[in-house]
Amino acid sequence: MSMSAARERLVVIGGDAAGMSAASQARRLKGPDELEIVAFERGHFTSYSACGIPYWVGGDVEERDRLIARTPEEHRARDIDLRMRTEVTEIDVANGRVRARDVDSGEESWTSYDKLVIATGARPIRPDMPGADAPGVHGVQTLDDGQALLDSLARTRGRRAVVVGAGYIGVEMAEAMINRGYEVTVVNRGSEPMSTLDPDMGRLVHDAMQGMGIAMVNDAEVTKILTGEDGRVRAVATEAAEYPADVVVLGIGVRPETALAKAAGLPLGAHGGLLTDLAMRVRGYENIWAGGDCVEVLDLVSGQERHIALGTHANKHGQVIGANAGGDYATFPGVVGTAVSKVCDLEIARTGLREKDARRAGLQYVTVTIESTSRAGYYPNAAPMTVKMLAERRTGRLLGVQIVGREGAGKRVDIAAVALTAGMTVEQMTALDLGYAPPFSPVWDPVLVAARKATAKVRAS
Known part of the structure; x- marks a missing residue:
């Protein structure tokens, strides 16, 4: 041959x-x-x-x-x-x-x-409604999409942006439009932004975004996108209200x-x-x-x-x-569901299961939420963060972690991602030998503070 x-x-x-x-x-x-x-x-x-x-x-x-x-x-x-x-x-x-x-x-x-x-x-999921394909309405999945949006912004005289959806793309595009000097309204059908978090942690994101000057509209389903005489988008409508828009960014997911x-x-x-x-x-x-x-x-x-x-x-x-x-051999074993994002200076991170995921999987669990800082409290620029941890009842196996905070919060989720992959219990986590110095963390890292508290709750359960 x-x-x-x-x-x-x-x-x-x-x-x-x-x-x-x-x-x-x-x-x-x-x-x-x-x-x-x-x-x-x-x-x-x-x-x-x-x-x-x-x-x-x-x-x-x-x-x-x-x-x-x-x-x-x-x-x-x-x-x-x-x-x-x-x-x-x-x-x-x-x-x-x-x-x-x-x-x-x-x-x-x-x-x-x-x-x-x-x-x-x-x-990208495009809503099946009037006006969804009008000029000035953009998804952002590919570089072609991004270029089309930038070209559209260059032609847009008004400075009002409406972002539909408040997942990763939604919050990141809200930040992008704020950075471009737009007035930003986020219309979200969920009770809180970031549905990949539990609602109590999503609430922290909501409050922080409003503090940045982003208008948050929750529990609101967009019913149509209104256009002007020139055919371009002019507003986003829900059943309750209309939100004027010179540009609309779709962040509903994919x-x-x-x-x-x-x-x-x-x-x-x-x-x-x-x-x-x-x-x-x-x-x-x-x-x-x-x-x-x-x-x-x-x-x-x-x-x-x-x-x-x-x-x-x-x-x-x-x-x-x-x-x-190519004739070699490799496998992809799976994921634990780790993701990080940010909106302006707020860092958002999650890994593992939310409460509703744990319930759907038939797991019984305990949750703890703690507040700590990114550095030793006395060290300059120590920033607050909130850590939520889920652990399985009785066994204490770590099930999930969510973190919302300022600088230094997001990548801490990697500690939990490794612990999840290794199948660790929260008690085993308390003994982790993590790096410590005042510029980097308190003596007890926020993730370990949550693990200690979760250990006590598992024992009590």
Whole structure:
């Protein structure tokens, strides 16, 4: 058999974190004489940080290109046949091929594969209502979206912004618009912002955002987006009120982009994401892998599948997929659900289960909430923080931690993320040998103060 006949083709759908990490890792393991790699990306950019878009829009990151880790040209220099502005419209599993359409010309063609990687990401949830597609209404999922929003801001004379939704994207975009000098109103259908936190911790975020001059409207469902005579957005309406808007940013969240996979008959979970095994192989399919925002992942604390759209997971998925597709071996065991965010100087962090997650998983638990400071109380600029901890009743196993505070609060959640991954009890946590000096923490770190209090509560339960 000649060398060309033995060459396999790996096709990758999606040119961002998971897809191009997979392509790059596979290329490290196998040269172009053994493995041909073809990647399709429907947008203008590859390998970029979607998580950085709010900071680019807000002006903290000056140039768009700083968010791009690797350009199409850099990928092509590594013998990856990367086809930009090309959208895959069909996966033909039976015949091992994909149909792709050139976005600009409309021309369609089929490409066969021996191995397939689905890394189609997630799409922003757009409300199904009048005016949702009007000029001046923006989602912020891709660099193309971010550029469209900045272009829109440059044309906008008014200075009123309404952000719909108060999750990570919502609070980060509220900060971005404040930094741009806009009057900001956040309309949120939940009782408090940040539904990834318990409501008592979300309340701290609410109070802090109002203190920054952001108008918070909770328990409010947007019913329509109103437009002016020029067709542009002019206001956001709920059943109770109208909020004038020169620009609207949608931060309602995302859904897995799995329409292609569903049409191909591939297995989806309860959240609409692709289901994979530990090697990130699509369940039931030997030569198809999936990763990034289009898959569901195992929550190691609850044992249930979740959809979490984060760049950290996407890059790890890509590494695992690339190793396996390139003939090596790797697995992705799951997540504990760690995330950090900020709005101006307020840091927001969480890992593990919320109270409602624990209840849904059938767990009995105790909770404690403590207030402490980021540094020794007497040290300059010691900032307050609130730590909430959940522990399993009787066993004392750590179930979750939420932290809201100023500088130094957010990354403390990593202590809890490690403890959760290791299956530690709160009592075991109290003995952790964490770094201490007055500029960095009180003698008892806030996370350990919470662990001590939780230990006492577990014993009493």
